[in-house]
Amino acid sequence: MGKTAVVNREDYQHIDMVKTGMRLKDQIFAAGYSVKEIQEKLRLSCPQPIYRWFKGRILPSLDHLYVLSRLLKVHMDELIVPESSYEEEEISVTGKRLFLYWTMIQNNGSRLD
Secondary structure, three states, X not given: OOOOOOOOHHHOOOEOHHHHHHHHHHXXXXXXXXXXXXXXXXXXXXXXXXXXXXXXXXXXXXXXXXXXXXXXXXXXXXXXOEOOOHHHHHHHHHHHHHHHHHHHHHOOOOOOO
């Protein structure tokens, strides 16, 4: 009999609701849409869910996320921000600094512009 794979839920990143809300707000306004227009396009009876997305209190449904991605002409993944631990962010910043330092050394200490 075949073995069943055990999946550890901790191996997957969760969605950062606050950062996702900020991204949705930025993308919607950058595309020139108002909250009222998004409400109408998504056939919502009131704008409160949109404001809740922006504040990171709730996430759009899959259906609404799909429609938003089509309206904004981006992939749905580009509207979602995954959670990252403080350690991952710190490593990322440190890695970028090290890369810039290494690049400067390779260019005989001259600055990159």
